[in-house]
Amino acid sequence: MNETRPLLLSREQRIRSGSDFRRCYNGVRAGDDHLLIFAIRNDVGCSRIGVSVSKKHGNAVKRNRKKRLLREAWRAHQHDLPQSLDLVLVPRQRADSGLNDFKASLRRLTCKLERRLKSTPTRPNPGEPSS
RNA sequence: GCAGAUGGCCAGGCGUUCGCUGCGUCAGUUUCUGGCGGAGAGGAAAGUCCGGGCUCCACAGGACACGAUGGUGGGUAACGCCCACCGUCCGCGAGGAUAGGGCAAGUGCAACAGAAAGCAAACCGCCUGAAUGACACUCUUCUUUGAGGUGUGUUGUGAGGCGAAGUCGGCAACGACUUUCCAGGUAAGGGUGAAACGGUGCGGUAAGAGCGCACCAGCGAUUCAGGUGACUGAGUCGGCUGGGUAAACCCCAUCGGGAGCAAAGCUAAGCAGAAGGAUGUGUGUCCUCGGACGCACGCGAUUCGGUCCGGGUUGUUUCCUUCGGGUCAGCUGCUGGAGGUGUCGAGCAAUUGGCACCGUAGAUAAAUGAACGCCCGCGACAGGCAACUGUCGUCGACAAAACCCGGCUUAUCGGCCAUCUGCAGAC
């Protein structure tokens, strides 16, 4: 691991507007038992993530804990993952997902998404409105 | 020691590393970045059930509706909250519960059962008289056996039989059916029902009845005493008693303007309009004779918490309604307040006055996290007579601010403290 680059997670590395979320939902996606990821390329210069946890996961405390675990997993692995992507992380509705589960799923699924995006690099994202 | 009652408190702790959001300061520099310092979820932050602060709108009034509250006194900015007390109910007790004004202002409701469900009467039943049957006795009439009548007594019936009348059947005895059978006194009793016009006893009576009396319960009036008051206690008198339900309509008293920080204000950016409705009459001044301004009436819009009356503002060539389009970015509001802690007073208490000290979250796809180590607690397993020891754990209650306070309600692992009660034991 590169020791010189700090493991940060600032506000610019987060998806915060509804239109960006909608753009991601029209991109490619991949999932496993713990996680579902929507991804699309961006031109901001760095990768960004967004987190979406539905009300089915429990009360506000349980939902907040899942969001923090997802952000921590991404923060720890941000330099090992493909760059210049917008990711939306959606956890699966199961109670036993821990931090290590999310880390492993994140690594595995982003590699899959990177390969899928490279295989169709010129795809004009048919789901995205071309406004 | 066991079982409880009430009130209060805590909400796993410490350390290292990485990370997040504000604040202060310094440096680069004015887009931001970095260093240092310091701060960073709750007792319920929750539900949004009440009350206020604050912001905007409105702020002539009247009538009628509407909503909330409901023992008394106090506290408070205010409350449906809190404290103290009163009444009622529950508990052996410490204590707990209590929407607790008024059905003697009016209207309504009570299924089923029951004689009857609200005015008290009707029905069954009980009793008396008339009437009538039987028996006994007395008197009397007719010609003896005998028959009839009068009176008295006992007893039966008196909605029920051997009563009376009619029809049918039958030789008859008799049987069947139909009709009819007077007047009154009672409310003791009447399988019900949630609830039945006081309860028990004695007297009394034709039978009965608060009809009378004694005690008890309840109601009303009144007097005295205590209390600020709700109310309590004692006495006298009265008729003997008038049910329940107002979280049924309602009456009484008190309170209530509307909306809510997605309020409200500012900056920046951006877009495209369409349809429908209203646009009247009279008159004055100016006057370039086309218009402008003003007044009155009418009409429209809006507002005065709801409706009506009545008013305010405004429009009458610019407004209103609906549909559509654009933006949904930033700033202020935004945290110092009915603040907290300690102490000295007032008060039974809730609460409140003085003084001193403290500085205590401000996010916006929404900040508090992760990893490791030690201790604490819990659970499982193993060893051990036990005390205990060791290992393991996605182990650590309920739950996270969103303008801010005061309450209420609900959720909650485990534990601590204080006061008190009952039972058992010892002294």
Place this chain on the structure above:
RNA sequence: GGCACCGUAGCCCAAUGGCAGAGGCGGUCGUUUCAAAAGCGACACAGUGUGAGUUCGAAUCUCACCGGUGCCA
């Protein structure tokens, strides 16, 4: 965050405070048919979201929870 509204059979929904509950669609069985559909007949399916209270009695009235829906800049 704030403000409103609603919970009754599998679904849609009715009910005067009174025997605990109407109807439609759907379901099961029978009848009919060669078989089905339609029709006809029968049956089952609720204890009214949960818990307290008022009342003799609550789906209904009151309160507190639970679940769901809608609106705002």
